[in-house]
Amino acid sequence: MKKIISIILAATLAAASAAGLSGCGGNRGGNEGEVNVYNWGEYIANGEDDLMDVIDEFENETNIKVNYTTYETNEELYNMLKNSNVSYDVIIPSDYMISKLIEEDMLLELNYDNIPNYKYIMDRFKKLDCDPESKYTVCYSWGVTAMIYDKTKVSKKPTSWEALWDKNLRGQILMFNNNRDAMAIAMQLCGINPSNCTKEDVDKAAAKLREQKPLLKKYVMDQVFNEMENGQSAIAPYYAGDIVTMMDVNENLDYAMPVDGANLFYDAMCIPACSKNKENAEKFINFMQKPEIAAENFKYLCYATPNKEAYDNYIDDEYKNNELIFPSDEYLDKCYVFTNVSDEVYSYMQEQFVNIQAE
Amino acid sequence: MKSRKPSIPYIIWMLVFTMIPIIMIGFTAFTDKQGNFSLEPFTKAFNYSEVFLKSLWIALLSTAICLVLAYPLAYLIAGMKHSTQNTVIMLLMIPMWMNFLLRIYAWITLLQDNGPIDMALSLLGINATYIGNTGAVILGMVYEYLPFMVLPIYTVMSKIDPGLIEAAQDLGSNRFSVFRRVIAPLSVPGIISGITMVFVPSASTFLVSQYLGGTDDIMIGDVIDKIFWTDQNTGSAISLILMILIFVFLIIMNLFGDEEAIA
Numbered sequence: 001m002k003k004i005i006s007i008i009l010a011a012t013l014a015a016a017s018a019a020g021l022s023g024c025g026g027n028r029g030g031n032e033g034e035v036n037v038y039n040w041g042e043y044i045a046n047g048e049d050d051l052m053d054v055i056d057e058f059e060n061e062t063n064i065k066v067n068y069t070t071y072e073t074n075e076e077l078y079n080m081l082k083n084s085n086v087s088y089d090v091i092i093p094s095d096y097m098i099s100k101l102i103e104e105d106m107l108l109e110l111n112y113d114n115i116p117n118y119k120y121i122m123d124r125f126k127k128l129d130c131d132p133e134s135k136y137t138v139c140y141s142w143g144v145t146a147m148i149y150d151k152t153k154v155s156k157k158p159t160s161w162e163a164l165w166d167k168n169l170r171g172q173i174l175m176f177n178n179n180r181d182a183m184a185i186a187m188q189l190c191g192i193n194p195s196n197c198t199k200e201d202v203d204k205a206a207a208k209l210r211e212q213k214p215l216l217k218k219y220v221m222d223q224v225f226n227e228m229e230n231g232q233s234a235i236a237p238y239y240a241g242d243i244v245t246m247m248d249v250n251e252n253l254d255y256a257m258p259v260d261g262a263n264l265f266y267d268a269m270c271i272p273a274c275s276k277n278k279e280n281a282e283k284f285i286n287f288m289q290k291p292e293i294a295a296e297n298f299k300y301l302c303y304a305t306p307n308k309e310a311y312d313n314y315i316d317d318e319y320k321n322n323e324l325i326f327p328s329d330e331y332l333d334k335c336y337v338f339t340n341v342s343d344e345v346y347s348y349m350q351e352q353f354v355n356i357q358a359e
Numbered sequence: 360m361k362s363r364k365p366s367i368p369y370i371i372w373m374l375v376f377t378m379i380p381i382i383m384i385g386f387t388a389f390t391d392k393q394g395n396f397s398l399e400p401f402t403k404a405f406n407y408s409e410v411f412l413k414s415l416w417i418a419l420l421s422t423a424i425c426l427v428l429a430y431p432l433a434y435l436i437a438g439m440k441h442s443t444q445n446t447v448i449m450l451l452m453i454p455m456w457m458n459f460l461l462r463i464y465a466w467i468t469l470l471q472d473n474g475p476i477d478m479a480l481s482l483l484g485i486n487a488t489y490i491g492n493t494g495a496v497i498l499g500m501v502y503e504y505l506p507f508m509v510l511p512i513y514t515v516m517s518k519i520d521p522g523l524i525e526a527a528q529d530l531g532s533n534r535f536s537v538f539r540r541v542i543a544p545l546s547v548p549g550i551i552s553g554i555t556m557v558f559v560p561s562a563s564t565f566l567v568s569q570y571l572g573g574t575d576d577i578m579i580g581d582v583i584d585k586i587f588w589t590d591q592n593t594g595s596a597i598s599l600i601l602m603i604l605i606f607v608f609l610i611i612m613n614l615f616g617d618e619e620a621i622a
Contacts, residue, residue, distance in 0.1 A: 075588045171488075216574045217491060223570065226464075232471050347589035351403075354585045357577045358410045 034065040035280040038077065038088040040267070041070040043141075045300035052296045058287050064280050081106055087274045089281035092140050092267045096180065096346075098130040099339045101270065107136045108271045114282035117289035117307075124332065125306035128268060129195070130339045138285050141303040142266035143240040144327055144335055145181060147256040148224075148247070153234035158256040161185045163235060170215045174227055174236035177219035179353035180338055182209060184263050185237060188336075194263070195336055199348050206352040213356060228253060239265070240324045241303035255324050261334030266306070381602075387595035400596035407582050407597060414579040415604065417493065418562035421500035422508075425557050426550065428501070429508035433549070434542070436509075437516035448513070451506050459503065463570045466499055470571070491573035499567040504560065508553040515549030516542065551612050559605055 037055075047053030055066045069088075071077045074097040080086060081101075093101060101107050112118050118138055125139040147158055153172060154163070164173055164185065176182040184194040186205035194201075217233055225242070227233040229249045238246075240255075247253045269285045271278055287293060294307035295314030304325050305311060311320065319325055327335075341349070391397035436447050454462065469476055470490040477489060489495060519542060527537045561567075565580030572578075579601055587594035 073588075213574055218573060226467065230471065231473070350585065350589040351593075354582055355406065357574070357585075358407050358582055 032063040033277055033280055034067055035089045035277050035284050036067045036069075036087060036275075037090045037284065038069050038071060038080070039090075039092050041072060043070070043092065043267075043301065044068075045296040049300065051300050052293070054288070054293055054296060057293070058284060061287070062280075062283055064283065066284070081272055081274065085274075087276050088272050089275040089277045090269055090284050091272050092269050094267050095128070095130050095265055096338050096341060098128070098137060098268060098270060099341075100343070101272070102131065102136055106273050108273055108275060108278060109135045110138070110271060110285070111278075111282060114279065115286045115289070117286050117291075120289055120291060120294075120307045120309040122306050122308045122311075124329075125266065128266065129337045131268070136270050137268035138270075138289060139266050139268045139306040140288065141241075141297070141301055142264065142306055143303045143325070144257070144332075145185075145237055145263040145265070146240050146243055146324060147235055147237050147258070148228055148243045148253055149235040149256055150228065150231055150233070150250075151252050151254050152231070157254065158235070159259045161189050161237070161258050163256070164237060165189075165212050165215065166235075167215060169234045171217055172234035173212075173216050174218055174220050174224055174233050175209075175212065175216050176237055177221045179350045181237070181263065182219075182353060183349050184336075184338060186212075188258075188260070188262075193336055195339055195341070197341060197345060199345055202345060202349050202352055206356060209353075209356050210359075213359075219357060239303075241301055244302045244322070244325060257324065257327070257331070261331065261336065264332060264335035264337050266337075384595045384598055387592055388599045389596075391592060392590075397592075400590075400592040401600075403590075403593040404596040404600055407579065410577060410579050410582055411600070411604070413576075414562055417496060417500065417568075417576075417578065418558050421497050421504065421561050422554055422558045424497065424501050425505050425508040426554065429505060429512055429553065430546075430550070433509050433512035433516055433546075434538075436513050437519075444517070448510075451509060455506055460566065462503075463499060463566065466495075466502070467570060470495055470498075490571060493572065493576055495571040496568045496576050499571045500561045500564070503567065504557040507556040507560075511552040511556065512546060512549035515546050519545050547615070551615060555609060555612060558608065562605060563601060 045051040045054045047056070055068055058064070059066055071080065074094050077091060077093055078097060078100070081088070081091070098107075112134075115138060121139055125142060127134050128137055128139065131137040147161070147163060149158060149163070154169065163169075164175065166173070176185070183197075183202065183205045186208040187194045187197060187201055190201075190204045190208055192201045192204065197205075218227070220227060220236070224236050224238050225246060228236055228246050231250065231252065243253075243255050247255065269288065271281045271285075275281055288297070289307055291307055291309035291314055294305045294310040298305040298310065298315060298319075302325065305315075311326070323331070388400050389396060389398070391399055436444055439447065467490065468474055471477070472488065472490075474489075477487075480487070523541050523545075524537055527541050532540065563580045565578045565584060568576045568578045569581060579597065583594050583597050583601070586597065
């Protein structure tokens with residue numbers, strides 16, 4: 001008897017772990033099948049703040065069941081796609097990660113006939129640097145990096161990233177805790193274009209960051225919200241959409257955009273090679289680019305939408321006139337996009353960044 | 360002989376979730392990106408020896424402070440009425456029901472500039488920064504792990520046979536020598552498992568230092584996390600070295616007390 005029980009236990013355990021490893025098995029499909037969406041956390045309108053629950057809406061309209069999971073970093077997404085045999089149908093990686101995925105044949109070409117709403121996408125976001133022939137991507141959102149500063153601590157509105165190296169603000173400066181964004185800022189100050197950078201460029205940027213370290217309070221990502229909103233720090237670089245959110249909380253905060261441009265980043269919807277529901281995935285992507293849906297997502301995210309129709313007809317002037325969210329074309333022309341950094345240079349960058357922090 | 364079959368599920372569990380991952384880490388640590396044998400990950404790992412030392416130092420200091428604080432507390436609790444003991448232990452446990460990250464956020468609010476502590480002390484004319492330094496990290500660690508030190512020591516102490524203490528008193532020991540000759544030696548196993556339970560997690564954590572520390576307080580857990588983004592080989596090598604260091608520490612602890620105390 002004991003033997004039987006333990007065999008059953010072992011079998012259940014093995015089965016459970018196998019199921020866990022193979023990820024989203026499809027036993028809950030709607031009438032029209034399902035679509036497995038893998039997105040950033042808090043990156044879709046979810047019914048909060050009087051906004052639409054976009055996923056519910058899609059399920060009701062199409063009868064396709066959405067299995068929605070989230071990740072925190074592009075690297076996490078990459079590792080899931082590379083090292084586990086889960087199947088996702090729609091993913092929303094950032095610019096540099098898209099280049100990497102295309103290079104490694106990890107994306108499927110889209111059938112744009114199934115995505116008629118692609119016509120609403122602004123021209124600037126159609127032939128993305130990471131996908132110059134527009135074969136794999138439909139842009140989801142975009143933004144620029146900028147600085148947020150506390151008016152009670154910084155007397156003059158900064159005009160350059162150099163403000164993050166200001167000795168008068170020693171101990172009150174925050175910096176990106178993320179190699180790409182930190183290195184890019186340093187490279188810009190060294191006069192290097194961060195796209196297509198080499199190891200020598202990384203070395204120069206690393207030297208610049210070493211110079212900054214003694215002036216810093218901290219390297220932060222999400223903690224920036226707490227630091228700035230509660231008036232704990234003077235200045236920090238961050239992403240435009242989040243700067244808007246922080247400024248809503250603390251009226252002493254203001255934004256500053258470096259005059260010679262910043263990083264233009266975007267996330268785009270793609271279908272990974274492991275997809276088993278390509279048509280549903282295209283339906284989902286198309287749905288997300290319906291102008292009213294894109295507008296709902298914009299209102300939730302505060303990251304700019306590439307959807308022209310949504311911008312023209314569904315978004316309040318208050319947002320449209322905000323140069324931080326929707327910078328002028330002239331400003332965007334001065335910005336750079338972080339793509340085409342080879343794997344080798346990218347790892348070197350990460351290693352150098354860790355070394356700076358570890359010293 | 361007792362049947363071992365009921366333990367099979369646990370053995371499978373250990374195999375799948377402990378042994379195989381460790382073997383994989385070992386394998387990755389000795390290979391390069393192409394999967395060939397290489398010692399490069401270890402040469403790279405030694406770039407971070409300063410961080411290793413600092414992490415171990417912070418962990419050691421936190422453990423020592425925990426011990427100093429926890430031992431008298433455990434002694435006091437063990438001497439209380441039985442019902443009071445339960446209440447006090449309960450009070451010690453309650454904070455642990457809350458998510459650790461939330462509690463760290465609470466500390467940030469307490470310690471930050473113009474926070475309650477800063478306000479109170481500046482009324483007394485003391486102006487300083489209480490967050491973003493190693494002191495804050497150690498405070499966070501001690502706060503987090505103190506119950507893990509108190510509980511095992513208390514458990515061991517409360518099980519000491521009162522007859523032994525009475526016998527010592529009958530033989531003319533005063534309170535101090537009862538403590539020195541009876542209670543202290545008998546509580547060693549509790550101390551050892553307390554030290555283990557505090558030192559091991561605090562050597563490898565990075566949350567506390569990320570939230571309460573400054574730019575110089577990066578810990579080895581943080582380095583492992585970041586390096587893993589792009590270089591799993593070096594990440595594995597660092598993890599392996601950390602595991603070995605902790606293992607050595609456990610063996611040393613083992614020499615001081617009886618084996619069963621090692622968690």
